Amino acid sequence: ETGVTQSPTHLIKTRGQQVTLRCSSQSGHNTVSWYQQALGQGPQFIFQYYREEENGRGNFPPRFSGLQFPNYSSELNVNALELDDSALYLCASSIGTGELFFGEGSRLTVL
Amino acid sequence: AQSVAQPEDQVNVAEGNPLTVKCTYSVSGNPYLFWYVQYPNRGLQFLLKYITGDNLVKGSYGFEAEFNKSQTSFHLKKPSALVSDSALYFCAVRDLEGYQKVTFGIGTKLQVIP
Numbered sequence: 001e002t003g004v005t006q007s008p009t010h011l012i013k014t015r016g017q018q019v020t021l022r023c024s025s026q027s028g029h030n031t032v033s034w035y036q037q038a039l040g041q042g043p044q045f046i047f048q049y050y051r052e053e054e055n056g057r058g059n060f061p062p063r064f065s066g067l068q069f070p071n072y073s074s075e076l077n078v079n080a081l082e083l084d085d086s087a088l089y090l091c092a093s094s095i096g097t098g099e100l101f102f103g104e105g106s107r108l109t110v111l
Numbered sequence: 112a113q114s115v116a117q118p119e120d121q122v123n124v125a126e127g128n129p130l131t132v133k134c135t136y137s138v139s140g141n142p143y144l145f146w147y148v149q150y151p152n153r154g155l156q157f158l159l160k161y162i163t164g165d166n167l168v169k170g171s172y173g174f175e176a177e178f179n180k181s182q183t184s185f186h187l188k189k190p191s192a193l194v195s196d197s198a199l200y201f202c203a204v205r206d207l208e209g210y211q212k213v214t215f216g217i218g219t220k221l222q223v224i225p
Contacts, residue, residue, distance in 0.1 A: 004154075033212070042201055042215040043155070056212050090154055097162075097211055099145055102154035 006091050006103035013081050014111050021076040021106045023091030032074040033100065034066060035090040043090055049074055078108075086110045113138040113206045115216035123222045124192045132187040132219045134202030143205035144185045145213070146176055148198050155201060161185060172196070192223045 005024045013019050025032050031050045035043035045058035049068035063079040072093070078085055086109050092100035114137045124130045136142055143162055147155040159170025166178045176187045185202060202216040 006154075035215075042217045045212050045214065048212060058212070088152075092155075097143055097205055097207065099157045099160050100147075100155075100213055101157065102147075104154045107152070 004091060004093050004101050004103035006089075006106050008106060009104065010107045010109075012109045012111060015081055015083060017081050018077065018079045019081060019108060021078075021089050021091075021108075023074045023076070023093075023103060025072045025074065025091075025093030026101050029093035029095050029101065030072055031094045031096075032068055032072060033092050033094070034074070034076045035092065036060075037088040037090055037105070038084075039087070046076070081110045083110050113204050113214050115202050115204050115214055117200075117202055117216035117219045119219050120217075121220040121222060123224060125224050126194055127191050130189050130192045130196070130221065130223070132200050132202075132221060134185045134187065134216060135183050136185060136202070136204045137183065138204050138206065140207055142185075143207060144176075144178065145203040145205070146170065146174070146185075146187050147201045147203060147215075149201065149218070150198050158187070158200075192221075194223050194225050197221055197223045 007022050033048040034046040037043045046060050048056040052068045065077045068074045088105045090105045092102045094100050116135045145160045146158040149155045158174050161168050161178045169175045174189050199218045201218050203213050205213045
């Protein structure tokens with residue numbers, strides 16, 4: 001079975017631009033969650049998708065949005081990028097209340 | 112609201128010595144608790160979890176964790192540290208209400224000294 005894969009691994013954007021990050025969940029996992037990990041911090045919950053519906057959201061503004069597709073893959077979109085959005089973005093898939101399986105992350109730098 | 116505290120930014124231990132990485136939690140109901148490890152510029156890897164049952168749970172790479180309900184703690188332990196254990200360790204708790212999100216601590220850097 002394949003694990004969680006994320007793309008791109010690294011990207012550089014400028015303030016005000018938009019970015020889309022992609023995630024393929026582990027086979028059979030119907031729940032995907034996204035986390036932002038700033039340098040020296042723990043992962044902060046952005047939102048979670050279950051069967052293509054957002055069913056939970058952390059303390060992030062609406063310019064952070066997402067999608068989940070029928071094959072359970074997912075996208076994270078961030079509009080109007082700010083310098084503070086520079087971070088490692090982690091995607092995790094899971095089944096029910098089990099452990100999270102993480103991808104390697106997408107490192108976003110906003111200049 | 113649920114929360115996780117990892118009181119030590121860094122733990123230093125000599126190779127071969129036992130190690131402990133501390134974690135306390137706050138949650139309204141019964142906790143689902145996890146430990147993850149992160150190597151530089153990598154994603155998080157699952158180590159072990161406590162759902163119910165024995166207070167001592169065993170996980171990957173020889174790690175174990177002790178659940179203490181009265182002290183609301185879930186400390187990570189290993190009898191004999193390896194240099195390769197040097198990494199960032201995160202404690203996490205899952206909320207069983209609502210959409211059951213997972214909340215992470217700030218992380219503890221473990222440095223095993225040869």
